[in-house]
Amino acid sequence: MVFKGKAHLFGDHINTDDIIAGKYKHESIDPAVLVKHIMENIRPGFYNDINTGDFIVAGVNFGCGSSREQAPIIIKQAGITAVLAKSFARIFYRNAINIGLLLITCDTAKIREHDEVIYDPNNRQLAVPERDICISTPLLPKEIIEISRNGGLLEFIKRNGGFYA
Numbered sequence: 001m002v003f004k005g006k007a008h009l010f011g012d013h014i015n016t017d018d019i020i021a022g023k024y025k026h027e028s029i030d031p032a033v034l035v036k037h038i039m040e041n042i043r044p045g046f047y048n049d050i051n052t053g054d055f056i057v058a059g060v061n062f063g064c065g066s067s068r069e070q071a072p073i074i075i076k077q078a079g080i081t082a083v084l085a086k087s088f089a090r091i092f093y094r095n096a097i098n099i100g101l102l103l104i105t106c107d108t109a110k111i112r113e114h115d116e117v118i119y120d121p122n123n124r125q126l127a128v129p130e131r132d133i134c135i136s137t138p139l140l141p142k143e144i145i146e147i148s149r150n151g152g153l154l155e156f157i158k159r160n161g162g163f164y165a
Contacts, residue, residue, distance in 0.1 A: 009057050009112065016067075016071040021040070055119070058083065060087045062085040083104070100153070104137050121137075124138065
């Protein structure tokens with residue numbers, strides 16, 4: 001399966017409160033309500049710029065801060081295919097796996113805002129064809145791909161009768 005979408009650039013150290021401000025959790029924990037506020041502290045109106053299949057592209061330490069599990073949930077709810085970053089905060093990485101959001105660690109320096117990005121996990125390639133850019137990505141473990149395809153860890157376990165069926 002190959003993924004294609006538009007790049008939305010963010011910088012280094014994007015924390016979970018940047019992804020979804022804690023003030024909204026007092027009003028609702030429903031992802032369908034919270035998603036409208038995605039990244040609004042650093043990019044007001046970002047929700048209206050997203051199309052299903054797009055990518056968030058960032059620098060180092062994406063998802064730092066609290067262990068707020070709503071952060072990766074909101075990103076997935078927004079229809080983002082994957083987050084591409086130079087590195088991820090460990091708890092964010094784990095929460096993303098649990099809900100089936102793909103995270104790809106790679107060099108994001110050459111990707112620009114609104115570039116058309118193509119990600120081929122089988123060939124471990126990220127491409128920006130308009131600018132003839134090809135970036136190698138790590139091989140994602142088949143378990144992570146399957147968890148993502150199943151909609152998260154709990155859905156994977158329900159459908160497969162355990163982690164290893």
